[in-house]
Amino acid sequence: MSIESVKSELEKDLVDVSSMEQLIELKNKYLSKKGLITELNSEIKNVPNEEKKEFGQKVNDLRNTFNDYFESNKNRIEEDILNQKLSKEAIDITLPATKVVSGAPNMLEELVEQVEEVFLSMGYDVVDGPEIELDKYNFEMLNIPKGHPARDAQDTFYIEGEEILLRSQTSPVQVRTMLEGKGEVPIRMICPGKTYRRDDDDATHSHQFMQIEGLVVDKDISLSDLKGTLDILFKKLFGEDTQSRFHPSYYQFTEPSVEVDITCHKCKGAGCNICKNTGWITIVGAGVVHPNVLRMSGYDPEKWTGFAFGFGADRLTMLKYDINDCRAIYNTDLRESKAFDRKEAE
Ligand code: DAH
8 A cells, every 4th residue: 555545544534532442443544563653654665765865754753643643642532531530430429328227225224224323312332342243242241151942042153162153133132332331321332243153044044144232321211212313213214103112031131121112113013914914013122220230240230220222123124114124225226226116215
């Protein structure tokens, strides 16, 4: 092919193309081994010497024209591809945001906080005690000597011999508090904490559960102080119309001992499945601190009296939120705590 015909072919071809494939096809047509411009270049040896320079120049011009065309088209095509990608991936900031699943407070934790608030507002301290406890505090100084049948009711995890155990109740914290108090009054404390018993786990039993213990020691403390105090708590937790009553019971570390019932918050006393149709639910063990317990911990029972109480926080949580499987309280499934959350909001 002559230079002129390659040039006119090239002029026809050099229109803007829209894809890299087309561009590469053109490059092959002109600059590959058998390309038109490459072939012209190899023609140079047949050109008479005096025309070689001009011929070479023209072939070079053609090559430069093609290269310029190639570069500018390549840049444009790459830019187009990028723009298309950007517009495809663009974020529409006017769209509503995707919902973030948020947690809900654990119900047991929340209940313990509510109880703490009530007692803090009445001037109580919230104290802590060890979960690994001495037999001495868990039983002996609570007036439950070794071999006493009252121990059998609390199937205890012993860790080492007969002396070190996982506390089966939060009552040992009474003893620790009195020992620390060194005979001084008043004592007003509550102690929420984990307790352990050798129970098989099921819907209503757990080898680990939360108790809240309470102790007041001062002058002339009586059962009516206990009743007034607990009533404040019950009304806060279950509503102002909640009533309570005592019935006699037995604990080694209180004398007299009582169990405390509240009116069923679900049926308001009419009778339902929760209160087993009695209208009342027993939720607290309590009593007047036994003189032996006071004495053993350094408080003179002739001078001081006290009341003590203990209740299961898990059970109270189950009652409050109408949960029938205690394992749900420790479940970390958000759908679960959300469901209870909703229940409370209803
Ligand atoms: N510790 C008892 C229990 O686990 C509950 C209890 C009853 C605690 C009477 C007390 C009390 O402080 O006075 O069953």
